[in-house]
Structure formats: structure tokens, C-alpha cells
Amino acid sequence: MATIRDVARLAGVSVATVSRVINKTDFVNPETAAQVLKAIEQLQYEPNAVARGLAGKKMGIIALILPDILNPFFPALARGVEDEAQKKGLTVILGNSDDLGLKESTYIKDLKKKYVDGFIFASNTIREEDVESLRKEGIPIVLLDRGLNTASCPVIRSNNRAGAKLAVQHLIERGCQKIAHIYGPQEFITARERLLGYEEVVGELEGYSPSLMVSGKFDIESGRQGVEHLLTRHPQIDGIFAGNDLMAIGALKALRERGILVPEQVKVCGFDGISLTEITEPELTTVAQPIYEMGGLAARILLNEIEGGGRENTIIELDVALIPRKSTR
Amino acid sequence: MATIRDVARLAGVSVATVSRVINKTDFVNPETAAQVLKAIEQLQYEPNAVARGLAGKKMGIIALILPDILNPFFPALARGVEDEAQKKGLTVILGNSDDLGLKESTYIKDLKKKYVDGFIFASNTIREEDVESLRKEGIPIVLLDRGLNTASCPVIRSNNRAGAKLAVQHLIERGCQKIAHIYGPQEFITARERLLGYEEVVGELEGYSPSLMVSGKFDIESGRQGVEHLLTRHPQIDGIFAGNDLMAIGALKALRERGILVPEQVKVCGFDGISLTEITEPELTTVAQPIYEMGGLAARILLNEIEGGGRENTIIELDVALIPRKSTR
DNA sequence: ATCACAGATGTAACCGTTTACATTGCTTTC
DNA sequence: GAAAGCAATGTAAACGGTTACATCTGTGAT
Structure with a gap:
């Protein structure tokens, strides 16, 4: 696999310039950019997500923690989340908590180390302290079907x-x-x-x-x-x-x-x-x-927070239909 | 979060020694090790998985790609995989392929960049070339219900x-x-x-x-x-x-x-x-x-390959029961 | 006394990005 | 014509680990 340095060398520029071109994070002379793009194409270069993750503390992964995927309620939810995440180029880690606060805490601990971008919890057992600690570290989190009106994060539920x-x-x-x-x-x-x-x-x-x-x-x-x-x-x-x-x-x-x-x-x-x-x-x-839609919505809200958008802490109540x-x- | 250097400083040793203690990869004087352990404890140090991943090309994640989690066959499979992975401290990325070869290829491409340790495919559409390319790069893969007798990787199916x-x-x-x-x-x-x-x-x-x-x-x-x-x-x-x-x-x-x-x-x-x-x-x-068990077995075989174990390419056929x-x- | 070697640890390069800061060459302004 | 400002790019230090290689000490063999 080619690295950013290979690209830089081939294009005759520095790695910083390549990075700028890739991320459109700064102005680059169009001609230079073209050179870089050509080199990228030629080398079939694809940025390494882990290196990116290390530098930016975000791996492009969201965690979906739910009680049990065997419960027929959750596959639709998971699918909603995954489809939405997929659209935005993120991947989904799935965790079964069995409604055990301990398992949830363990997931949080493990996944923080992996720099997941955010969490979606379909859980009734998640501890307020866990929510708080994530918030404090700036890791977005969305809750489904959770009580707390003192919501310190977005909550989605049905009416x-x-x-x-x-x-x-x-x-x-x-x-x-x-x-x-x-x-x-x-x-x-x-x-x-x-x-x-x-x-x-x-x-x-x-x-x-x-x-x-x-x-x-x-x-x-x-x-x-x-x-x-x-x-x-x-x-x-x-x-x-x-x-x-x-x-x-x-x-x-x-x-x-x-x-x-x-x-x-x-x-x-x-x-x-x-x-x-x-x-x-x-x-x-x-x-x-609207189970599938709830999942999609949860993902969208989470992604929005990840991208630095809202910090709204809204409680969204969706309509149900007989x-x-x-x-x- | 404390880093390995913090630990090294506090324990009065080099980062290499700390790494050795953590990974038990080399002999360390018991007294020194004790010091290091104490420092780790004191700082509540936990190794950063992304940095590790970057250095070792393994993120401690396995990918489970299946056609559709909404199909009631797959939740049990997923749960089997997840439980087994969890036991060994790995996490699971879930992907829905809708039996589309393209989606599968996309997952492979994306997840390679994220240094996933291995893949489990419950798929009939996966391309032989994809399997080959993964194998070539040394990324383990296990197939469920796939045909190819020319198996270039382990295959699990029922009789x-x-x-x-x-x-x-x-x-x-x-x-x-x-x-x-x-x-x-x-x-x-x-x-x-x-x-x-x-x-x-x-x-x-x-x-x-x-x-x-x-x-x-x-x-x-x-x-x-x-x-x-x-x-x-x-x-x-x-x-x-x-x-x-x-x-x-x-x-x-x-x-x-x-x-x-x-x-x-x-x-x-x-x-x-x-x-x-x-x-x-x-x-x-x-x-x-034995759907749940198939998932567990797939995960176990994959983990074994990841840890450098077998390269057996067995076809395992499980018994069914009326x-x-x-x-x- | 010297050599070889094993035990224990340190040094620094490397994994592949991002990004703060520095640099360069021009144009503009008074 | 010097100062200031900007556009465009480069340099190198992070990010936080792993690991090849170097170093240093002490021990037994010769």
C-alpha cells in the first residue's frame, strides 16, 4: 500500500500539501493539486484510516450497543443505523449488553481506546455516570428509549x-x-x-x-x-x-x-x-x-454531533401508528 | 489519558520496558516489572488501541459481513460471533451486504484501511478474487455457506x-x-x-x-x-x-x-x-x-488464524437435527 | 585476565497521518 | 523602497504505541 509520502514524492511536493489536497483543508494551487491527484491516482493511494485515527482521535466508527440482537426488535434498529452510517462512510460496531450495566461499561471502556466517534445506546441500564463521562470527554452519544428528562444528550423514543x-x-x-x-x-x-x-x-x-x-x-x-x-x-x-x-x-x-x-x-x-x-x-x-427510522435518525443525530454540529440534548418523540x-x- | 511515556517516567524506566511488561513479550526483572505495574495502576493507564493498531496493523476488530441482519437467520449467527469475539477481547463490525458483490468489495476496501484483524463472510456473492486478495495480504477470512471446494480459506457450513x-x-x-x-x-x-x-x-x-x-x-x-x-x-x-x-x-x-x-x-x-x-x-x-454455534465456531477459527495459528483451509460441515x-x- | 554470552534495559526509528509554525516570493501601500 | 500582507508550500512535531538494535553488567569458561 502506498503511503502519503510516496504520493508526495511522486508529485514532487511535501506530505502536508498532499494532506491538504485530500482533505481540502487549505488552499492549494490548482496546478499543484492536479499533480497530487494524478499521483494519487497512479499509486492507487488510499489514506490509512488508523493513522488518521491516531492523529485525529476518530476512527470513523460508531458503536451501537443494544441489549440483544436476538430480540426481534433490534435487527431493524441496527439496520437503520448501519444504512445511515454507511451512507456517510462510517462503520458500525455492534455490542450486545444483555441489559447489564457492567457489559455496557466494559464496551465504553474498550471502545474509547479504539477512538470510536460516538455511541448509540439502546439501553435502559446505562449509568448516568457513564453518559456523563463520555460527554465530558467530548464523545457524542445518543440514547434510545431512555428515561432521564435531565437528558445530558439526545434521546429518541416513541410516543x-x-x-x-x-x-x-x-x-x-x-x-x-x-x-x-x-x-x-x-x-x-x-x-x-x-x-x-x-x-x-x-x-x-x-x-x-x-x-x-x-x-x-x-x-x-x-x-x-x-x-x-x-x-x-x-x-x-x-x-x-x-x-x-x-x-x-x-x-x-x-x-x-x-x-x-x-x-x-x-x-x-x-x-x-x-x-x-x-x-x-x-x-x-x-x-x-418506526423502528428502522429510529435507527436511522439516531445515526443521523449522532453523526451531526460528531461533525461538531448541535449539542442540543433534545428529546425526540416519534409518532406511532396502530x-x-x-x-x- | 495517560500514555506509555507517562508510565515510563513515573516508573523510572524506558517505554520499551513498559511495553515489555504489558505485553509479556520479553523478560523483565521482576522488581522492575513491579515498579511498572505500580505506575500503571497509579495512572490508571490503558494502552491506546489505535496506536497499537497502527504499529501492529491489527485493531482488535473482526468484521462480520452478512446479507441482511433483518433476515431472521442472521441475528443468531451474529450473536454467536459477538459472544466469542467478546470473550477474546475483540469487537465486531457488522456489515449488511444485501448479497451485493459490490457492497462486499466496498466493505473489504474500507475495512482493510481500518486494519481489521479478519473477516467473516456469510455470503454467496463474495468474489473469489476478493478472497484471494485478502489472503495474499495475510488477512484471515472465514466463509459461511460458501461453495468453492477449491477453498482457499476455512469454510463452515451445515450438512x-x-x-x-x-x-x-x-x-x-x-x-x-x-x-x-x-x-x-x-x-x-x-x-x-x-x-x-x-x-x-x-x-x-x-x-x-x-x-x-x-x-x-x-x-x-x-x-x-x-x-x-x-x-x-x-x-x-x-x-x-x-x-x-x-x-x-x-x-x-x-x-x-x-x-x-x-x-x-x-x-x-x-x-x-x-x-x-x-x-x-x-x-x-x-x-x-446450530446457527449460534456456527457463528461462535467461525469466530474461533478466525481468531485462531489471526493469532498465527492454523492455515488449514478446512471445510467444516456441521450436523443438523430434525x-x-x-x-x- | 580475557572472551563470550546471557540478562536487563535503553535508544530511537517506525507505523502513516494531521497540523502548528516557518518560510518563500510577490504584491500592495504609504 | 521598506514594511506589511498574502498565497502557497515546506518542515517537523505531534498522535501513542512496538520493536530492532545497541548498550551495559555480571558470570563462567578458558
């Missing part, structure tokens, strides 16, 4: 509350009168907000009881268990709003096992809009987040 | 042929007599092998006709279309072996739409063992590949 209300209202419109909710872990702000949205709408219904809410863990199995608990307490429920699609799928399974027809006897609505909802039987009504399908027909 | 035979035999055991096959794109060796396995078993059956094979594209929609074609030609089929799980899911959908009962009237078997097969209705019988579920009961 979970409004989405939950959409879901419940939809169930009501479809004739449900006794609507249960399987909520997710309350340390996740998404789960809390969805629960609040549910309560807000359903609280006014007659015959409503707090025991219509059962907890789940955002996975299939707990959705199934949630339904079992619910049915023993409230055999007469006719609508279930699950805190996410996975739990809704679990709910579907449990209902089927018990011979309860969906949507005839009980209607089910999920949340997230992952692609799995299209392959269940019946297909699942859900409140869709997708009616067979499970609530 | 697709044997798996297909398992599937068809299973259908026969369950009483199927007219077994169709929806095969995947024949440029994929996996698809070819599975087709061969199918033919091998089914060719001996009486009433077998080549028109029982229809092509698909390894996605849900083409599985559905495949079934539609099949049913017009052969209304009496009672078993379908799909070339992968996604097409099997499409098949399930199409059958349901037509009111054909699975498994009562037609039994369906997929291939891959992705987690989606557990949430369909009925749950899908499939030939499972998982009988409701769709063939």
Missing part, C-alpha cells in the same frame, strides 16, 4: 403513552369491555409509559379493576403466563393489550392452548410493530414504532 | 444434503406420499444441496415427478407463491419440504388461506431452525442448523 391509548381505544371501538394489560418491566420507561396510557383510557370504563394489569418481562413466555394469571382472575376479559409484541404473541399462544378464539372471544393488541406480528395466526394488531389486523377484527 | 434427506424421510414416515419441494435460489450452495438431498430420497417414490419442485427466493412471499403454483399442478400433494423456514412459513400461510389443514391434509417441514418456527400456527417442523413439531404431526 409510548399515546400509542398505548391508541391501542386501548381501538380495542374499545372493536367492542371490548373488559380490557386487560400485560405490562413490561417497570424499570423500562417504555413499559411505564404504556402502562400509564392504558390506565388513562381504561380507568374510565365501568367495571375496571387494577387487577386487570399483570406484569410480564417483555418476552413470549411471560406473555403466556400473564394470560394464565389473567384468566383465573378474570375469566370474562374480552381484550388484551400487551406491553409489547412478544408478550402479545405469548398471549396468543396461551389463548389458543385454552381453546379461546382470537379475535372472536378475546381481542389482542401488541406494541412495537416487529415483523413477527405478520406471521402469527391470527395476524397481530399492533402499535408500530396497525389493525386480524387479532382485533 | 445441508443430509438435512434435506432427514426432512423428506420424516415426511415419508409421517405418511406423506406426494412430497413437493420449494427450493431456494440455485446460486446458493445451500439451496442446491438441499434440493439434491430431496431428489435423492424422493426420486425413488412412485408417482414422483420433477414438477413437484418449484423455485422460491428464500423469503416468505415466495413460499406462499410456491404453494400456489404447486396446488394448481398437484392438488393432491400431502407433504411440502421448503428449502428454508421462511418459505415454509409462507407455505403455511398459503395453505391456511386456501383452507387446507396442516398437518391433517398437508404436512410441512422447513429448514434452518430459526426461532420463528416456534411461533407459527401450527408450530413448524424444521431441520435445525425438530419434529406440529406441522408434521
